Amino acid sequence: MPFAIYVLGLAVFAQGTSEFMLSGLVEDIARDMGVSIGTAGTLTSAFALGMIIGAPLMAAAGMHWPRRRALLVFLLVFMAVHVAGAVTADFAVLLGARVVGALANAGFLAVAVATAAGMAAPNAKGRATAVLLAGVTLACVAGVPGGAVLGQLWGWRAAFWAVxxxxxxxxxxxxRSVPAGAPDAAAPGVRGELRALRSPRLLVILLLGALVNGATFCGFTYLAPLVTNVTGLAQTWVPLVLALFGLGSFAGVTAGGRLADTRPLWLLGYGGVALLAGWAVFALSASCPAATLLLVFVQGTLSFGVGSTLISQALYAATEAPTLAGGFSTAALNVGAMVGPSLGAVALDVGLGYRSPLWISALLAAVALLTGVIALTRGPRPRTMATAPTDTAAAE
Incomplete structure (x- = not known):
């Protein structure tokens, strides 16, 4: 695997840390800025919305630049808005910085996915994608507790400077590591890539990615109240539980990267069934501390193993739209990251209990599995990820 792909993973780690760290900083930001906790919580929603809107738009904008230039511009803008956020005393400026930072993050991730896929061997897109997503999963492990620790020691602004x-x-x-290159004159351009994205199989993959990620973040977002109110563990256990989920996510991305290129249907099929069963068993056994600790790790592994495989499959299904495929994959995952927790919030608000987000995760996983089965029975079966583009072309 080219060294430059690991470099991109480092940048994705920094940006993922920014996305996840606010969960431990909301109270400090609200107190410092003189706003309510709910208002401070809109910083997270603003980031997710910026990712959804920004992924395809920024990917399209970046198509006109060499990829190294696009990556640098997006990363430098991302850094600049974090400096602005760290020094501002105005909540509106901080909110705007989060939106612009999300746009830059979305553009960087879309171009990075396309760059990594292009630099990897033709049958190694899954491994390349796994390296990038490893940065996200490590951010899950380090971003939440790391941001919280910095906030406790030196205030929430220190976490922004750390990013x-x-x-x-x-x-x-x-x-030093990413080739300078030049825009591909033979590339189809925005309109050409949009035409390539009409592939029914690609649209199904993006839907599956949104559903699986919705299930993931619905369960993940409300782990803390579940652990303290249902499992009965002390508040001090919450960081460990979140870290276990992050470690499982890293294990899932690593394992998924090894199998996504050679046995995608095996991984998606059996992984999807196990994911559905795991959320249901978790909901039923959440009162048992040992079961909770085990299933947090298992569900993190399964969620990111299946999710990373879906991203790599999107790249294989849209070889004629490498940049926008990455952008729409990013947007689809963030749609899930926004919708899943929102459904969980509704369930909690109507009094369905702290287990209800887990049942919603199970429901979303079931819909994803059913959708995949229907799509598979109505179209040609891809043998491996390397042969998927041929199968996709036949399906069209």
């Missing part, structure tokens, strides 16, 4: 510092090595590494 800037983490991004600096990636800037120099991208300059």
């Amino acid at each position: 800037v510092v983490l991004s600096v090595p990636a800037v120099f590494a991208i300059v």
